[in-house]
Amino acid sequence: AQSVTQLDSQVPVFEEAPVELRCNYSSSVSVYLFWYVQYPNQGLQLLLKYLSGSTLVKGINGFEAEFNKSQTSFHLRKPSVHISDTAEYFCAVRTAGRGSTLGRLYFGRGTQLTVWP
Amino acid sequence: EPEVTQTPSHQVTQMGQEVILRCVPISNHLYFYWYRQILGQKVEFLVSFYNNEISEKSEIFDDQFSVERPDGSNFTLKIRSTKLEDSAMYFCASSAPGQYEQYFGPGTRLTVT
Numbered sequence: 001a002q003s004v005t006q007l008d009s010q011v012p013v014f015e016e017a018p019v020e021l022r023c024n025y026s027s028s029v030s031v032y033l034f035w036y037v038q039y040p041n042q043g044l045q046l047l048l049k050y051l052s053g054s055t056l057v058k059g060i061n062g063f064e065a066e067f068n069k070s071q072t073s074f075h076l077r078k079p080s081v082h083i084s085d086t087a088e089y090f091c092a093v094r095t096a097g098r099g100s101t102l103g104r105l106y107f108g109r110g111t112q113l114t115v116w117p
Numbered sequence: 118e119p120e121v122t123q124t125p126s127h128q129v130t131q132m133g134q135e136v137i138l139r140c141v142p143i144s145n146h147l148y149f150y151w152y153r154q155i156l157g158q159k160v161e162f163l164v165s166f167y168n169n170e171i172s173e174k175s176e177i178f179d180d181q182f183s184v185e186r187p188d189g190s191n192f193t194l195k196i197r198s199t200k201l202e203d204s205a206m207y208f209c210a211s212s213a214p215g216q217y218e219q220y221f222g223p224g225t226r227l228t229v230t
Binding site for chain 2: 034036041045046090092094096104105107108109110
């Protein structure tokens with residue numbers, strides 16, 4: 001089984017500042033990695049994903065994440081945040097490979113990003 | 118853009134009652150999932166469903182839970198006799214053939230009193 005750790009439960013930042021939300025995972029097999037965002041009273045929206053290839057992946061709303069296999073991390077970054085980025089961010093992993101289309105997602109506890117003016 | 122929908126958005130029920138949570142997955146998706154999030158805890162996998170049968174279920178998904186795809190569009194989660202600890206946000210998700218990412222609905226908040 002896999003597990004995901006999001007060390008920061010809350011991250012407050014000022015508008016236009018850079019931000020990094022940390023995610024570490026534990027797995028004995030290869031994984032696919034995802035970041036989801038949840039705005040207030042809404043569902044989980046896919047922000048970006050890493051399946052293979054370049055370890056730096058870009059997502060929606062200017063976010064990017066870097067997969068680091070040796071450190072088993074997949075940190076999410078944005079160089080300049082907006083107030084509208086205030087939301088909860090979830091890191092998730094699942095087993096990689098053919099035949100695993102049905103794989104369950106394992107989620108971290110989430111990080112509440114609050115952007116102040 | 119197609120999206121997963123869920124009804125109701127909020128359900129209040131008494132302990133011991135049966136509830137059915139409904140989901141309409143994205144139309145060309147073939148893989149369906151239920152997850153739940155108890156307040157303050159992680160989002161947890163409950164069950165995956167493909168080709169009209171359960172593919173995988175977690176230890177949470179005991180005999181009190183069942184899933185069904187009664188027609189070509191709906192996907193339901195039934196809890197036969199609700200307990201206080203079933204109070205949570207329940208998320209439905211779906212994915213398409215060849216896709217590894219899952220698309221989530223807005224959730225149903227279930228409150229058991």
